[in-house]
Amino acid sequence: MPRLAALFTPERAADVVDPQTRRLLDDRFEVVWAGPEHAAGAASPGRPPALDPQAVPSLAAGADVLLTSWGTPRLGEELWADGNGPRVVAHAAGSVKNLIDPVILGQGVAVFSAGPRIAWSVGEYCLAAMLTLARRLPRFDHAIRHGGWKQSGFRGHELTGAKVGIIGASSTARALISLLTPFGCDLAVYDPYLTAERANQLGVRRTSLADALQSPFVTIHVPNVPETQGMISRRLIGQLPDDAILINSSRGPAIDQQALLDHVLTGRLYAALDVYDPEPPSFDVSVLGAPNLLVTPHIAGDTAEGHLALAGYVLADVLRWLDDGARGPSFVDPAAWSIAA
Structure with missing residues (x-):
């Protein structure tokens, strides 16, 4: 029976391993679970403790599979130094770029990531943000709470049939595309790696970055790589249509955050931000009080x-x-490492 080492604390195990999966693990593997004694410190509110890096070698010794998640220390090449290291790394979280060195991919180690499952949660967040801002719900909510009622001469808008500019065709974008199907939107996707065949499969049209940004709804789904840092510049933000809604649930550095906020504070644009540069952000009262801005603490997924x-x-x-x-869909393709999130 193959051996599997779960390299995260009991608190994290309770967060990412359901009872059915525990039973499956016990049926198919000899499982080594980390215990409370392997934690690097105490838990903080809403955040399970991380695993002590010094506990990794003993827990992983002789394992065929490493099951990891948030709070797992970076896995050093020394785990594979003798040529008999684990054959599989299964990451019950998103990006593996801070978990492993890509050199192990060249040694035949299969790596899996739950990023595509998280992507569905992100897609739901983006859809919710679009509808919330399109219907101007924060403004109406604010009016009721302060003794008002209907806003004379002010109406929300529908998502149905609208053009949606999607920047990046990542797994989160693909989840959102699926969720947008019933709305009959014109889905304009900018991604230099998106082929015509794949666009046809997704039911979208390939377009330029400039065209995608000429949309009443714009949503960003790019990885944090040098090519995407600052790609949504102040100049491009200035070219967004009036009353456009921009959603960023990918990475903070992808957009000129201050430029976006400048336009939000004038009332020209609407935005939903779940990621920031830096994190956590430090906003003044004018930003925090803007009725055309939704801010959430990196919880889209x-x-x-x-x-x-x-x-x-x-x-x-x-x-x-x-x-x-x-x-399967969670397999991390070594060939796509350079453009992965």
Whole structure:
């Protein structure tokens, strides 16, 4: 029976491993669980403790599979130094770029990430933000709370049939595209790596960055790589249509944050921000009081159901890979490492 080491604390295990997955783990593996004694420190509000890096070598010794998540220390090359290291790393979280060195991919180690499962939660967040801002719900909510009623001469807008500019065709973008299907939107996607064939499969049209930004709804789905840092510049923000809604749930450095806020504070644009540069942000009262701005603390992919499904999501693909070498949706393709989130 293959050996699996769960390299996260019991608190994190309770967050990402549901009871059904625990039973499956026990059926298919000899499982080594980290205990409270392996934590690096105490938990903080809303954040389970991390695993002590010094506990990793002993927990991982002899393991065929490493199950990881948030709070797992970076896995050093020394785990594979003798040529008999784990064959699989299954990450019950998102990006693996801060978890492993890509050199291990060249050594035949299969890596899996639950990023595509998190993407669905992010897609729901983006759809919710679009509808909330399109219907101007924060403004109407504010009016009621302060003794008002209907806003004379002021109406919200519909998403149905609207043009939506999607920057990046990542897994979060693809989840949103699926959710937008019933709305019959004109989905204009800018992504230099999106092929015509793939665009046709997704039911979208490829376009330029400038055209995508000429939309009443714009949503950003790019990784944090040198090519995307600052890609939505002050100049481009100035070219967005009046009353456009911009949503950033990807990475803060992708956009000139101050330029966007400048336009938000004039009332010209609406925005929903879940990511910032830096994090956490420090906004003054004028920003925090803007009725055309939604701010959330990097939680677009954070749902109760989504988190609890993460270990099961990657484990299903790991078992298929171990059984017959199949690459499921959570497989991390070494060829796409440079453009991955």
